[in-house]
Amino acid sequence: MPPAAAPASREREATGATVGPVLSRLQTLADGTRVRVLLLLEANEFSVGEICRIVQLPQSTVSRHLGTLAQGGWVVSRPEGTSRYYRISRTLADDARDLWAAVRNQLVGVPRVEEDRRRARGILDGRATGSRAFFRSEAGRWDQLREQLFGTRVDAALLAGLLRGTEAVGDLGCGTGHLTRLLAPFARRVIAIDRSPAMLGVARHRLRDEPSAEVVQGDLAALPVESGALDLAVVSLVLHYVVDLEAVFAEVHRVLEPGGRVLIVEIREHGRTGFAERMGHLWLGFRPEALEELLGGIGFRPLGIRHLAPRPEADGPELFVLRAEREGCREARQVAEDDPGVRAERPVLERT
Secondary structure, X not given: OXXXXXXXXXXXXXXXXXXXXXXXXXXXXXXXXXXXXXXXXXXXXXXXXXXXXXXXXXXXXXXXXXXXXXXXXXXXXXEEOOEEEEEEOOOOOHHXXXXXXXXXXXXXXXXXXXXXXXXXXXHHHXXXXXXXXXXXXXXXXXXXXXXXXXXXXXXXXXXXXXXXXXXXXXXXXXXXXXXXXXXXXXXXXXXXXXXXXXXXXXXXXXXXOOOOEEEEEOEOOXXXXXXXXXXXXXXXXXXXXXXOHHHHHHHHHHHEEEEEEEEXXXXXXXOOHHHHHHHOOOOOOEOHHHHHHHHHHHOEEEEEEEEEOOOOOOOOOOEEEEEEEEOOOHHHHHHHHHOOOOOOOOOOOOOO
């Protein structure tokens, strides 16, 4: 008869039998990408290509993670035509289900996870649209036809048309002037400002036939614009290059007339450091509420935040639009202009 196992050996055997699967599952869920994929597949079924578009990763990477999840029994798949669709397994063991619930609860509100969910909704919306008989007709091809005929910015041109034609608009951080050209036909005056001579050279050529457009070199923290000269300031996709946000917002406040508005288009907060470094960004996006609070401290009244739904084919982070109004009224400005003794004081920002 073989000798009985020593107590320590028996303890190691028991530990290995019970802890082994748990450690394996912990190892699987220790990877952030696998957790993101599993969270997607818990709610819906997706193909490899769709998952790639949602998590913004190459197919080789996604396929490798799906293989690991399938090997561990976390996901199952089915073929459909030339594609294979994946979903979370409905027969997870109780301990795996409990472990997943604990991990999932920690993901609530994580910006990257929320971005994945919105991209997933775009994929699902596209499926629904494509399945309707209406979209097999000519009407269903209208979006594509409209872009072919009129370009991709026709909707933005319609929005620009909401201007009354009497406004003075500042395109602050105008770059090559594509937005300035969009606004110029609908405004009394558009001042395009950027600090890059190369960008401004392109902008001047682009705006050569727009009599209401002025192209000026300058820094956003020291705008070459007279105080109270603008009715509307547009700051589109430029703040992530700015070092001192307070200084820029103070200048925007100065150049807007009382009651004037600022429209900010910016990148939402994200964790894509490689993307930011590649693009030269100083900020990993913004929480719109944080910008709104900063504007409020300078003398703006918030008018609302709108998150822009991402297009599934878009590679960059998600965007938002923030609107705010300079506090005060136009009548107060008129009094100041009529009476030289009355002057609006520029706000002083306390640095911490």
